[in-house]
Amino acid sequence: MARRQKKINEKSAIRNRRVKHFFTYLYMVILAIIIIYPLLITVSSAFKTGNVQSFTLDFSSKWTLINFKRLFTETLYGTWYKNTVIIAFFTMLIQVAVITLAGYVYSRYRFIGRRFSLMFFIIIQMVPTMAALTAFYVMANMLNALDHYWFLTLIYIGGGIPMNTWLMKGYFDSVPYDLDESAKLDGAGNFRVFWQIVLPLVKPMIAVQALWAFMGPFGDYIMSKFLLRSDEHLTVAVGLQQFITNTRDQQVVLFAAGAILIALPISILFFYLQKYFTSGLLSGSTKG
Amino acid sequence: MTDPQKQDPRKAKLLSIIPGLGQFYNHQVLKGSIFLVLFLAFVAELALAGVRQIVNLITLGSTPMMDNSLFMMIEGTLQILVLVVAIILYAANIYDAGNIAKQANEGKKPSTSLVQMIKNIGDGGFPYLFSIPAYFLMLFIIVFPVLVTLFIAFSNYDFLHVPPAHLLDWVGFKNFTSLFFLSSYRQTFNAVFGWTIIWTVVATTLQLFLGIFTAIVANQDFIKFKRAFGVIFLLPWAVPAFISIMSFSNIFNDSAGAINVQVIPFFNKILPFLHLSLPAWKTDPFWTKIAIIMIQGWLGFPYIYVMVTGILQAIPEDLYEAATLDGASAIQKFNHITAPTIFTVAAPIFITQYTGNFNNFSMIYLFNSGGPGDVGGGAGGTDILISWIYKLTTGQSPQYSIAAAVTLLISVIVIGVSMIVFKKTGAFDLGDD
Structure with a gap:
C-alpha cells in the first residue's frame, strides 16, 4: 500500500515537473517569437523589390539588394549616415574624456562642493530636454549656429555628463584605494596614479560609456530635427522618419534597408560589451 | 624667497x-x-x-x-x-x-x-x-x-508676440493660472495629464512585470539553450529604440501592417470561433493607446530582465536550501527571499523607468505623432505632456510661454518623485560626507 502510494507520488511529481517544464518552454518560445517576428519583418522587407503593398513577414518574393543600392544612389542616406557618424564620434571622444576625469575626481577626492555639485546637476538634468528647445534655438540664431554640427555636438556632450559622471564614479569606486596609496608611496604623482594605475583598470567601463555616447546621436530625433535645417545636413533618425511619413511614395522598403544598416553595427557592439555594462549598472545601483 | x-x-x-x-x-x-x-x-x-x-x-x-x-x-x-x-x-x-x-x-x-x-x-x-x-x-x-x-x-512669448517685431513682457503667474483656470487650456491639460499618468503607470508596470517574470522563468536550472534565449530576449534593447518604434509604426498600420494583414487573420484561421475584428490601430485613439503600451512592454522589458537576472544570480543558493529544509514552499521562497532582494536592490532602477516613461517622447511621437484625434490646444488623442510641449513649441501657432510653464510643472513632478525615492533608498549617497 505504502509502496503504491510512493509510486503515485513519484508519478505525480514527475507529471508536475513535466507540466512546469512545458509551460516554461512555452512561455519562452512565445516570447521569443514575439520579439523576433517584428524584427524579422523589417529585415525581410529590406530585401524585397519595389513597392510592397503590406509590411508583413513574407518570403515569397525574390530577395534582392536593390534597396541598399537605391538608398545610396537615390536618397541622401549615405550623407545622413556620414553626418551622424561624425557627430557621434566627436560626442563620444569629448564626453568620455570629460566624464572620465570628473568621475575620477568625484571618486578619489574630497573637495568643497563635491556632494552639492553632483546632486545639483543630476537634479537640474531631470528637467526635460524639450524645455531647452526654445533656448537653444534662440541661442543658435544669435551664434549663427543653426544647421551647424558643433552646436548640436556640444548639446549631446553636455546632456550626458551628470548621469554618466555618476556611473563612472561608481566604477572608479570599485577600484581599491590601496592601489593609489602604494603607488603614491612609491613616489607617483597625482597624474601618474590616474593615468597609469587607475585608468587601465576601468577600461571596460570606458568602452561602455563610449558606446552609449556614440549611440546617443543615432537615437536622438528632437534636437537634430530642430537644430539642423537643410536636407543634406540631417542625421539618420530624422532622415529615416521621412521615409515612413511620406505615405505618397511607399518607401517602406528603403526605411527597412536603412534601419538594418544602423541596427546591425550597434547591436553587435552592444552584445560585445553587454557583460560589462550590466555589471557596471548593478554596481552603480547597489553601491551608491 | x-x-x-x-x-x-x-x-x-x-x-x-x-x-x-x-x-x-x-x-x-x-x-x-x-x-x-x-x-x-x-x-x-x-x-x-x-x-x-x-x-x-x-x-x-x-x-x-x-x-x-x-x-x-x-x-x-x-x-x-x-x-x-x-x-x-x-x-x-x-x-x-x-x-x-x-x-x-x-x-x-x-x-x-x-x-x-x-x-x-x-x-x-x-x-x-x-x-x-x-x-x-x-x-x-x-x-x-x-x-x-x-x-x-513668466513672460508672454507666443506667436502673437514674436521679437523683434513685438516686445515681450513679464506676466507673472498668468501662464500657470491659464493652465489651471482658463477653460480651453484646462481641458487640454487635464486630458493630456490624465493620459500621461495612465500611460506612465500601465506601460512601466507592464515592462517591469514582464522583465521580472521573464528573469525568474528563464533563470530556472533545468532550462537548455539559456544563452540563445538570453540573446533573443536582449534584442529589443540592442536595437536602437527609434528604429523599433518606426518599424512598429508600419507593422500596426491599419490597412497594410502585419498585425492586421497577417497576425489577426492567422489567429482567426486557427481559432475560428474567436472572430477577431481588425482594430483601427492608427485611427482610433483607444487602439493607439493599447498599441503603444504593448510596444513599450516589448521595448522596455529586456533592461529589467537583465538587471533582475543579475540580482537573482547573486542570491546565495544556501538561502534557498535552508528554506527548503525548513519546509518552505516555492511561493514562500519567492515572497521571502526572491522578491525582497529584487526590490531592495533595483528600486532606484524601477523608479527611473517610471520617470523615463513619463517623458517618453520617442514612443508617443514616432509611433503616431501623438495622434489620432484632437483634445484641443493642439494636442492629439495620445499626446503626453512632453509631446504636447513639443507641439506647443513647434506648431503652426507656437505657445512658447505655455510650453515653458508645462515644462516647469513636469520638472517639479519628476524631480519631486525622484528626490523622495533617492532619499528613501539612499541611492545618491556619496558614501562619506
Missing part, C-alpha cells in the same frame, strides 16, 4: 576683498596677479555689457524692432551665469588667501614661482582642474536652458 614671518589669515582674507591683494601679502605674486587680472576683466565686462544686460533682462526692451526682447533675455541669462561663476571665484579667492596664510604659519612655504605653482595645482587643485570641463559644459548646456525656460514661463 622671503622667509615667512607670522602671516595673519584674517588680514589676508580682508586684503582679498580686492582679489589678488591677499595673495600678494602671502608673497604669491603670480597667483595674485591672475586673480587681480580676472577681477579687473570681470569689472570691465560688467561696465561694458554686463550691467546693461541685467537691466535689459528686467525691462525686456522698450522700442519694438530696435530691442529684441528674446536676445535680451538670453544675454541676461548668460550674464547671470557669469555673475555666479564670478561670485564662486571671489569666494575661492578669499578662502585661498586665508588658507595659504594659515599654512605659512604652520611652516609650509607658499609657492611663489610658476613651477611650484603648477606642482601645487597638481596636488590641491587637481580635483578642480579635472572637473572644470564638466562644470563648464553642464553650466551652459544644462543650467542655462533651464533658466531661460524659467524666464519664458
Whole structure:
C-alpha cells in the first residue's frame, strides 16, 4: 500500500515537473517569437523589390539588394549616415574624456562642493530636454549656429555628463584605494596614479560609456530635427522618419534597408560589451 | 624667497576683498596677479555689457524692432551665469588667501614661482582642474536652458508676440493660472495629464512585470539553450529604440501592417470561433493607446530582465536550501527571499523607468505623432505632456510661454518623485560626507 502510494507520488511529481517544464518552454518560445517576428519583418522587407503593398513577414518574393543600392544612389542616406557618424564620434571622444576625469575626481577626492555639485546637476538634468528647445534655438540664431554640427555636438556632450559622471564614479569606486596609496608611496604623482594605475583598470567601463555616447546621436530625433535645417545636413533618425511619413511614395522598403544598416553595427557592439555594462549598472545601483 | 614671518589669515582674507591683494601679502605674486587680472576683466565686462544686460533682462526692451526682447533675455541669462561663476571665484579667492596664510604659519612655504605653482595645482587643485570641463559644459548646456525656460514661463512669448517685431513682457503667474483656470487650456491639460499618468503607470508596470517574470522563468536550472534565449530576449534593447518604434509604426498600420494583414487573420484561421475584428490601430485613439503600451512592454522589458537576472544570480543558493529544509514552499521562497532582494536592490532602477516613461517622447511621437484625434490646444488623442510641449513649441501657432510653464510643472513632478525615492533608498549617497 505504502509502496503504491510512493509510486503515485513519484508519478505525480514527475507529471508536475513535466507540466512546469512545458509551460516554461512555452512561455519562452512565445516570447521569443514575439520579439523576433517584428524584427524579422523589417529585415525581410529590406530585401524585397519595389513597392510592397503590406509590411508583413513574407518570403515569397525574390530577395534582392536593390534597396541598399537605391538608398545610396537615390536618397541622401549615405550623407545622413556620414553626418551622424561624425557627430557621434566627436560626442563620444569629448564626453568620455570629460566624464572620465570628473568621475575620477568625484571618486578619489574630497573637495568643497563635491556632494552639492553632483546632486545639483543630476537634479537640474531631470528637467526635460524639450524645455531647452526654445533656448537653444534662440541661442543658435544669435551664434549663427543653426544647421551647424558643433552646436548640436556640444548639446549631446553636455546632456550626458551628470548621469554618466555618476556611473563612472561608481566604477572608479570599485577600484581599491590601496592601489593609489602604494603607488603614491612609491613616489607617483597625482597624474601618474590616474593615468597609469587607475585608468587601465576601468577600461571596460570606458568602452561602455563610449558606446552609449556614440549611440546617443543615432537615437536622438528632437534636437537634430530642430537644430539642423537643410536636407543634406540631417542625421539618420530624422532622415529615416521621412521615409515612413511620406505615405505618397511607399518607401517602406528603403526605411527597412536603412534601419538594418544602423541596427546591425550597434547591436553587435552592444552584445560585445553587454557583460560589462550590466555589471557596471548593478554596481552603480547597489553601491551608491 | 622671503622667509615667512607670522602671516595673519584674517588680514589676508580682508586684503582679498580686492582679489589678488591677499595673495600678494602671502608673497604669491603670480597667483595674485591672475586673480587681480580676472577681477579687473570681470569689472570691465560688467561696465561694458554686463550691467546693461541685467537691466535689459528686467525691462525686456522698450522700442519694438530696435530691442529684441528674446536676445535680451538670453544675454541676461548668460550674464547671470557669469555673475555666479564670478561670485564662486571671489569666494575661492578669499578662502585661498586665508588658507595659504594659515599654512605659512604652520611652516609650509607658499609657492611663489610658476613651477611650484603648477606642482601645487597638481596636488590641491587637481580635483578642480579635472572637473572644470564638466562644470563648464553642464553650466551652459544644462543650467542655462533651464533658466531661460524659467524666464519664458513668466513672460508672454507666443506667436502673437514674436521679437523683434513685438516686445515681450513679464506676466507673472498668468501662464500657470491659464493652465489651471482658463477653460480651453484646462481641458487640454487635464486630458493630456490624465493620459500621461495612465500611460506612465500601465506601460512601466507592464515592462517591469514582464522583465521580472521573464528573469525568474528563464533563470530556472533545468532550462537548455539559456544563452540563445538570453540573446533573443536582449534584442529589443540592442536595437536602437527609434528604429523599433518606426518599424512598429508600419507593422500596426491599419490597412497594410502585419498585425492586421497577417497576425489577426492567422489567429482567426486557427481559432475560428474567436472572430477577431481588425482594430483601427492608427485611427482610433483607444487602439493607439493599447498599441503603444504593448510596444513599450516589448521595448522596455529586456533592461529589467537583465538587471533582475543579475540580482537573482547573486542570491546565495544556501538561502534557498535552508528554506527548503525548513519546509518552505516555492511561493514562500519567492515572497521571502526572491522578491525582497529584487526590490531592495533595483528600486532606484524601477523608479527611473517610471520617470523615463513619463517623458517618453520617442514612443508617443514616432509611433503616431501623438495622434489620432484632437483634445484641443493642439494636442492629439495620445499626446503626453512632453509631446504636447513639443507641439506647443513647434506648431503652426507656437505657445512658447505655455510650453515653458508645462515644462516647469513636469520638472517639479519628476524631480519631486525622484528626490523622495533617492532619499528613501539612499541611492545618491556619496558614501562619506
